[in-house]
Structure formats: C-alpha cells, structure tokens
Amino acid sequence: MRAGMVADDGADHGNGCFDEEWPTELDNELIDEKERTPFAVDAFRYGSIPGCSAYFLTHFHFDHYGGLTKGWSHGPIYCTRLTARLLTLCLSVNSSYIHPLDLNTEYIIEGVKVTLLEALHCPGAALIHFILPTGLCYLHTGDFRASKCMQSYYLLLNHKVNVLYLDTTYCNPKYKFPSKEDVLSYVVRVTKGFLKRQPKTLVVVGTYSIGKECVYLAISKALGKSVCSSFGISPTGWTYSESVGKQLDQIRPISKGNVTIYGVPYSEHSSFTELKEFVKFLKPDKIIPTVNVGNPATRDKMHSYFQEWLKG
Numbered sequence: 053m054r055a056g057m058v059a060d061d062g063a064d065h066g067n068g069c070f071d072e073e074w075p076t077e078l079d080n081e082l083i084d085e086k087e088r089t090p091f092a093v094d095a096f097r098y099g100s101i102p103g104c105s106a107y108f109l110t111h112f113h114f115d116h117y118g119g120l121t122k123g124w125s126h127g128p129i130y131c132t133r134l135t136a137r138l139l140t141l142c143l144s145v146n147s148s149y150i151h152p153l154d155l156n157t158e159y160i161i162e163g164v165k166v167t168l169l170e171a172l173h174c175p176g177a178a179l180i181h182f183i184l185p186t187g188l189c190y191l192h193t194g195d196f197r198a199s200k201c202m203q204s205y206y207l208l209l210n211h212k213v214n215v216l217y218l219d220t221t222y223c224n225p226k227y228k229f230p231s232k233e234d235v236l237s238y239v240v241r242v243t244k245g246f247l248k249r250q251p252k253t254l255v256v257v258g259t260y261s262i263g264k265e266c267v268y269l270a271i272s273k274a275l276g277k278s279v280c281s282s283f284g285i286s287p288t289g290w291t292y293s294e295s296v297g298k299q300l301d302q303i304r305p306i307s308k309g310n311v312t313i314y315g316v317p318y319s320e321h322s323s324f325t326e327l328k329e330f331v332k333f334l335k336p337d338k339i340i341p342t343v344n345v346g347n348p349a350t351r352d353k354m355h356s357y358f359q360e361w362l363k364g
C-alpha cells in the first residue's frame with residue numbers, strides 16, 4: 053500500500069481529534085517499497101495523491117468519504133454498488149469516476165486481486181481484501197463489526213492475511229458490549245413494555261447518517277406498524293458503561309417531562325472481545341490500527357494487545 057493513506061480513516065472516533073502527522077511516517081516504517089500498491093483507501097481528504105491510480109471507499113460515512121465532492125477528478129473510485137449509488141445520489145460524484153464492485157467477487161485492478169467482503173457495519177460497507185502479484189495479502193477492514201460468521205468467509209479461511217488494517221474504535225477491554233441481536237431484542241422488549249403502559253407514544257430512534265436502521269426496523273417489525281409522550285432510543289457503543297456491562301436490564305432511562313430516552317450499547321463497530329477473536333482467527337503478520345491512533349500511549353497499548361492476541 054502506499055504510505056500514509058491506507059490506514060487513515062481520518063477519524064479518532066473516540067475524541068474527534070485527527071492527528072495529521074502520524075500516518076506517513078508510521079506506514080513508511082511498516083511497509084516496504086516492494087509491498088506498496090498505487091492504491092489509497094478512505095483517503096479522499098488528501099485530494100490527488102501522487103502515484104495513486106485507484107481510490108477505494110470502504111463505506112458511506114463522512115469520516116471515510118470526507119474530501120469527496122461532485123468535482124472529484126483525481127482518479128477512479130472503487131466501492132460497493134450501494135455505496136456507489138449513495139455517491140451519485142448524495143454527493144453527485146461524476147459517475148464516470150465510480151466503479152461499483154460486487155461483494156465476494158474477485159476483480160483484477162492494476163494487477164492486484166481485489167475482493168470486497170461484507171463488513172457488517174452500515175449498508176454498503178465492505179472489508180477490502182487485496183492480493184498483490186507477489187502473493188502478499190492485505191485486509192483493510194474499513195469500519196466493521198467483527199462476527200463469528202466472518203470466520204467462514206472463504207478468502208479469509210484460505211488466504212493468509214499478511215497485513216491487517218484494523219478498525220480499532222473500541223480496542224480497549226472496557227468495551228465488552230453485548231451482541232447486536234441481544235440489544236435489538238432488549239429494545240423491542242422495552243418498547244413493547246412502554247407502549248403497553250402508554251399506547252400513544254411516538255418512538256424515536258436516534259441515528260447518524262446510515263447505519264442504525266436495524267434498531268427501528270426491529271421495533272416496527274415487532275409492533276407491525278410505524279408508531280405520540282415521546283420515547284427515544286439512542287443506539288451507540290458510546291452509551292456503553294462498565295457498570296451496565298452486558299446486563300441490558302440495568303439500563304436506566306433518562307426522563308424529562310413526557311420524554312423518556314434509553315441509551316443502548318448498539319454498535320456498528322467491534323467490541324474488544326470481537327476484535328480479539330477476529331485477530332486470533334486471522335493471525336496476520338502485522339496489524340495497523342486505523343482509529344484512536346493520534347495518541348502514542350493509546351497506540352502502544354493497542355500494539356501490546358495485538359502482541360498478546362497473536363501469541364496464542
């Protein structure tokens with residue numbers, strides 16, 4: 053990969069701070085000249101990158117597509133079909149630059165085998181799997197929620213990943229939140245209970261951009277209708293608290309007047325445990341974290357987790 057581009061999703065999801073300095077030097081140290089490709093992933097904020105002839109977009113969240121506008125003319129953009137549609141519909145990117153790719157299909161781009169895999173993040177999000185002519189294999193997770201089902205992805209089972217660019221949003225042992233399924237059934241249960249007591253309730257689910265649809269889809273499916281006091285669900289991994297842990301029933305809603313809000317730990321990113329299981333399964337030679345990398349101490353801590361996981 054080219055230095056400084058691939059690992060950069062431009063976001064420290066944790067504190068909203070982006071350290072402009074780290075990627076170039078860090079990647080230069082990690083990636084040999086012969087291991088580089090003329091590719092950039094989620095690096096649109098840099099505009100035209102010298103030597104880069106193919107730009108990849110993992111998914112349609114601003115911290116990844118930032119810099120991409122309707123005036124884009126720096127080179128072809130590769131992404132999933134759904135993300136491609138969003139680029140046209142929402143950003144009016146010139147379609148002659150957009151190259152939609154199907155999931156689970158191998159494409160040869162600049163001599164490199166490229167396959168997009170389901171990332172279980174937001175609609176259209178993909179992991180990007182690259183095999184260089186030398187056989188060297190990279191996996192860029194973009195943003196993802198690691199799941200056991202990924203351990204049956206053919207490519208991941210049958211091709212050793214040498215370098216893993218990993219979404220480390222929750223790479224801290226304090227983030228041991230429950231599975232999406234458990235949170236969804238909890239939300240449905242709590243909503244049904246609330247509606248029983250106060251049938252005329254407007255249920256509001258907080259979302260940012262695309263991604264948390266599953267929460268309100270689960271509610272409307274369970275109730276059989278789209279559903280006035282107000283009752284709100286705020287789904288994010290950041291509402292996770294250690295005291296609640298995996299005990300969803302200990303979540304205490306916040307009420308003011310006739311508005312009640314439940315913050316639930318519904319995350320589109322991997323929990324610490326899921327990250328660990330994913331890394332232990334892949335056993336890559338090298339891991340490059342892509343989130344929360346601005347702080348050297350945090351970065352060192354993450355690398356110590358990686359070393360521990362890869363030992364076993």
Ligand SMILES: [Zn+2]
Binds near residue numbers: 111113173174195
């Ligand atoms: Zn995202």
